[in-house]
Amino acid sequence: MFYQSLTKAIGNTPLIKFSADCPATILIKLEYLNPGGSVKDRSALYLIEKAEKSGQLKPGGTIIDASSGNQGIATAMIGAMKGYKVIISVSEKISQEKLKTIQAYGAEIIMSKPTKFLEDPESYHSKALALHKKTPNSFMPNQYFNPVNAEAHYYSLGPEIWEQTDGKITHFFAAAGTGGHVSGVGKYLKEKNPNIRVIAFDSENSWRSTHGKPKPYKVEGMGIDFDSPVLNKNVIDEILTVSDRDALAMLKKLAHNYGLLVGPTSGAVAYATFEYAKKLDNKAICVMVFGDSGRAYLSKNFYEQGKGKQLLKSTKTKQYRELEKLQI
C-alpha cells in the first residue's frame, strides 16, 4: 500500500499504551510521527486546503503565518510540496532546530523580539498580519485567530482517537497554545459521548494563568497568551496549569526510562496527566497527545544526564535572560 502524496501520509498516527503506575489505562497519541514531526501537520494541511477550495489561496500564491515553530514547519513542508512561497514569522524563543527546519523547506523567516502580548504591533503575529496585508496574492492561515484551526482536528485527530479506542475513551488530555487541537478533538468527543472529560494544559506563566500579567516561560507551543477565539471553552471541562520545572523534568524520565524522546509540551502533558490519573480508577481510559519530538530541542539540553535541579539554571540561555528582563 502506498500514499498518493506526502499530505495523505498526515494523520493516522499510532496510539500506544503507556505502562503507568496507576489503575487507569493511559494511552499516548504519538503525533510526532506525522511527516512534519508534529500535531500541527493536521491544522496546516486543513487550513491550506480549505483556502485552496474557497479560492483564498491561488496557484503562485504566498502563504504567510506566525508560529511558535511547528505550524511554521508544517506550512513550509506543505507549501514546498504544493509549490507556494512560504513566509513564517517567529519569535526569538524558537529552538534553533525548528528555525533551521523551516528554512530547510525553503521558507523565509521573519524574526521578532518576544513581546508581552500577541496583539502588540511588534509581535510575530502582528508582523505576519501586516506583511499579509501588503503582499498581493497572499493567504494567511492565521492559526491564532482562525477557528478553522480547531475544525481541522474535529475532522482528523478527534475521529482517529474515537476509533482507536473503540469509543471507550473516558478522558482526553492535551496542551493548549492556540487551543486548536484540544478544542477540535473535544468537540468531536463530546458529540460522541458528553461524559468524556476534556482537560487542557496551560503554562503557569501564560497570559490566561496570570490574569493578564504573563511571565517568561520555556515550554514552546503550550501557553494561552491571548483571548483565543480558537479555544472552545464549551467543550473543555478543565484548564490546568503546568510549570516549566515539572514539564522539563518529565522529559528526561520519558526519554531515559521509556524511550520516548519528546518535546516540552509532551513533558507537560505527561506530568499533568499522571498527576490527574492518580485520582482515577481502573475504568478510566485516558488519551494524551504527545505533540512533537525531542529532536527539535536537543540544543536546549533538556535531556542531559545528571543535571537534576540545575536543569532550569543551566538552560538559561542569553535569549532567556533577555526575556526575563522584559518580563514576558
Ligand SMILES: Cc1ncc(COP(=O)(O)O)c(C=O)c1O
Ligand atoms: C508540540 C506542540 N504541542 C502542543 C501545541 C499546542 O497546540 P494548539 O495550538 O493546537 O493548542 C503546539 C502548538 O504550537 C505544539 O507545537
